[in-house]
Structures are given as C-alpha cells and as structure tokens.
Amino acid sequence: MSRQREVVIIGGGVIGSSLGYQLAKQGKKVTIVEQSDLASGASGAAAGMLAADCEQFEHPELQTMAKMSRDLFPALIHELRKISGIDAGLNQQGFLTPARDKQEAENLQAELLAAGTGGEWWTPEKLSQAEPALTEGLTGAIYRSDEIQVIPSKLTEAFAYSAQAEGAVLLRQTEATSIQVQDKRVQGVQTSGVFLRCDQVVLAGGWRTEQLLQPLGLTLPLEPVKGEIVEVRTRVPLLQATLYAKSIYIVPKPGNRLWIGATSIPGDSSEGVSADSIVRLLSEAAKWIPEIRNAQFERAWAGHRPKSPDGLPYLGGFQEIQGLFAAAGHYRNGILLSAMTARLLASEMEGTTTPGINLVPFRPDRFQHQLEGGLIR
C-alpha cells in the first residue's frame, strides 16, 4: 500500500484554504501554514464579487475556468456552512451594469449581443422600478442574474474550518521560512515553529509568494496592485443587485452596508487608505446613487491583488522540483477562481487532469526561461 502523502500549503488566504478543504476532503494529510490570520492578505480586502461574465476575461481558458468556478459556489457555500457553521453571505440578487446616455446604452447592448453570455437588457423604466435609489436619467442596464457575491473573509474561514473538520491542521501565526529540497525533491518546510516533513508543498502566499522560491533559483514574478474600498451604512437598503459600472462597483452587504470600490494602483505595496481615494470613490458612487451622500461612513481598507506579468494565475507543478506546486497570482479574481483552482490543482497533484480546462497557459515556470535569459528584473 502506498504511503499517504503529506501536503503543506503555505498561505491561509482564500486560495490556500480552498485547496486545503479540497485535499482534506479527498483524504490527504494537509497542513495549512499562515504567518498571520486567515484572510489577512488580499482575501480579507476583496469585494467578494464572483463576476465571471462582467469581468470579460480575454483569455478563453480563464473565462471557462471563471464560469465553472462561479457556478460551483451556491452548492459549495451550502456544503461549507453545513460543515463549518460559517455563513459566507451568498447574495444572489444579480449584477447591473447601467448606461448613463444613449451612446453607452447602445455600446452595452452591442456588448451583450457579442458576448452571448447570460444577461438581459433592462429598460430605464424597469431599472428605476427595480432600483429606485439609482440616479434619474439612466438609459437602461444589462442585468445578469447568474453573477453572485459573498463576504470573502467569511468564505475563506468557511473553507479553512471545513478543511480542519475534514482533518487538516491549521497553523496560524506561523511563517514558512524555507522549503527544503534534496535531489530535486521536496523534503519539507521550515517554519518559525516546527519543521514540517512533506512530499508536496503548495505556494499560496499571495503577492509575496516568490520570496520562498528565490533560494531555489526559481522565479514566480508577481506585482502587488493596491486596491482600496470604502464601506458606508444607510438607514434603509439602497440597492438590491450589485452595481458593476466601468468606473466603480457598489456591492450591497448585510446590515444596509455598501462596499464601494475599488482603486487600482500597480506596484504599490503600501498599507493604508488615502483621503483622496475615499473622496474619489464616494463622489463617483454618489453620481450613481445620490442618497449615498447621506450615508454613514463606516470604514475603509486596502489590500494587494497578486498580479503576474500576463495577468494569468500560476497553477501547477514546477518541473525543476518534484512535489513543488504554485497556486498564486489570481490578480483581481481570486475569490471567484478559488473553487475551481482547488479542484484543478488537487487533480494535478494526483497526476490526473480536469476535463474542460487546459492548465498549460497557467504553468508556474512559464517565466523561468526569461529569468535565465536575463529578460525579467
């Protein structure tokens, strides 16, 4: 009988936690190592939109993966709630992309036809009937009933605690400091606490993932793209569906809260939210929902989207080192892609493939030859 494999996942964000759950459910001995708290990175800062159609992915493989992932969530969230008792706050009221003038309405209608994705056109009358708090004079909207949204920190916890319920070990406040490799095979992970012996290591450390690879002579280029979100609270609910405009999104959350986002600042790894960003986000939001001016300011926060040079995630094993895998670089859609990422990577780690998705475009060593040729950095 073959020995049960030991897997160490570095990172307790949505990606590491989702994979931890999938592997533990399959009977693997899994340890998730998180240097801080669960969802303390980008996963706790996200808006939680699972917007597979609105995001309009250019890469066909990523588009397919996004839709497959989004469609897994309603049942998956139910399953996670049963196991962990944590409610990830699934909202199925759909997404609206409204038009401000005739030209925008024509463009959106053409987009809807060309995309051939789920979605219907709402007239100005239907729009103001469904969402009376929206500003007057809008010329219609695309309504997408399939798009959903969640509370991302809760989703991450639901994955992690469900993984624990399935036998995974969660090590919080524990930093992975190096990966031990011998004869091109993974031996284990040195942490700020114990040494964890294992056959397989998955790097899911968000935008800082590459740090652990440098001593091994491997690259995984990732850039932080800072994003800020503002939360306001209103006396009565102002929005049923999520508003997904080109300039801004406004996401209704429980307790009459609206999450307004987001800025996008490439290469900025600073913490904190600038006053200028708050002013810009709120004034743009008030153009869509004037009543937002009377809302209570609750809080604002920032996070860092992990972006690869081609904008695609890294999913799969490194050819150079047996047992070393990456699940990182999900940029602005890691919450959306988390369900499918876990399934794809779990199959890859077993040496099997998942029908319908080709992982070649996501190979983690796709920039390695450029490093060797001196093209990167």
Ligand SMILES: Cc1cc2nc3c(=O)[nH]c(=O)nc-3n(C[C@H](O)[C@H](O)[C@H](O)COP(=O)(O)OP(=O)(O)OC[C@H]3O[C@@H](n4cnc5c(N)ncnc54)[C@H](O)[C@@H]3O)c2cc1C
């Ligand atoms: C403002 C904003 C809005 C967003 N909105 C959305 C959205 O609506 N929908 C969507 O799908 N996506 C959204 N995203 C993107 C999404 O948040 C990310 O793609 C996703 O969270 C990445 O998850 P992750 O697990 O890879 O990284 P992270 O959440 O950053 O997790 C990585 C974890 O690894 C830990 N770690 C790192 N190094 C080590 C180490 N050496 N040892 C131990 N632990 C380590 C970190 O502490 C961290 O907790 C948004 C992001 C931002 C910033």
